[in-house]
């Protein structure tokens with residue numbers, strides 16, 4: 167395929183894969199798309215290991231890194247507040263609610279020495295302070311793209327990218343966000359609609375893409391949210407996007423390190439089985455509905471705390487659930503869930519990531535040819 171996104175990023179197909187799994191990054195990149203490693207939850211040491219491995223795997227093809235520096239979070243206006251200080255601000259009622267869920271669902275405590283991974287020392291999760299050491303690692307590798315989620319990339323991210331010849335992108339759920347990202351210096355806007363897995367706004371992809379394409383022209387746009395097939399890719403490109411950015415579809419690939427029970431739930435889920443919930447991160451994020459999201463929506467819930475207090479509150483409970491979730495009948499199995507978009511309804515088979523890319527290209531060609539036959 168040939169278009170501005172292929173040229174800008176030096177890739178064969180304008181298909182970008184957001185994933186936390188380095189094997190998916192390498193597989194998609196080798197298949198001619200571009201894998202982008204979601205690194206917000208990595209420690210700098212883990213990121214270093216993963217980027218070294220990916221660099222060795224992809225034979226010089228470009229890949230990317232995605233970080234989260236939100237436009238708004240608790241502590242930002244105070245110049246950055248540490249994780250331990252933020253932890254002290256969590257109300258007792260919220261701690262009790264989480265412990266009560268663990269007790270009612272019979273989720274065992276963690277063995278001695280086990281616990282949530284922690285990067286960036288005492289920096290708060292999903293904060294600028296946590297992202298800086300990750301940027302240091304990312305820019306020491308031959309990445310082709312750096313992406314920011316939940317806000318415009320901070321000035322030093324853009325400046326360092328320019329210095330290293332790295333392209334910059336950011337996710338937008340509204341045209342106004344996209345315009346701000348362009349003013350901040352991005353080379354690409356990722357227009358992500360309501361259907362998407364993870365943090366997402368309330369405007370559907372079908373409406374959002376043309377709005378953003380028009381608002382930021384001539385800056386190229388990638389379409390995200392609900393794209394997992396070549397037919398959806400053709401629709402996105404018809405709306406004016408010049409590439410696609412997919413997240414959910416990789417979660418049931420052979421390479422994905424999705425929790426086995428959650429992978430099983432995804433394969434069985436329909437497109438009605440997701441919802442937006444603030445119960446994981448404090449901001450609305452689409453995920454599979456489970457006993458966890460139901461508990462936070464129940465009358466007894468004190469309501470989720472804002473980012474990053476909620477992830478600090480639930481960090482250990484999430485690890486406890488993941489460790490104990492072995493089957494659907496256990497309490498932990500009922501609670502277990504993960505971020506995923508409405509496209510989960512079409513994710514019914516485990517496939518290699520490269521096959522997802524190539525099927526998407528084949529279906530795209532079929533869709534375009536079918537449309538062409540409608541012309542006189």
Ligand SMILES: Cc1cc2nc3c(=O)[nH]c(=O)nc-3n(C[C@H](O)[C@H](O)[C@H](O)COP(=O)(O)O)c2cc1C
Pocket residue numbers: 184204205206232233234313314315316337358361362363364365390391392393411412413414415504505506507508509
């Ligand atoms: C499991 C999961 C985690 C995500 N985490 C992030 C993230 O850390 N940073 C980010 O930019 N986007 C994140 N997203 C959103 C994706 O980048 C992407 O925009 C979205 O998945 C596209 O919609 P889709 O899920 O319908 O493919 C996440 C999505 C999923 C499914």
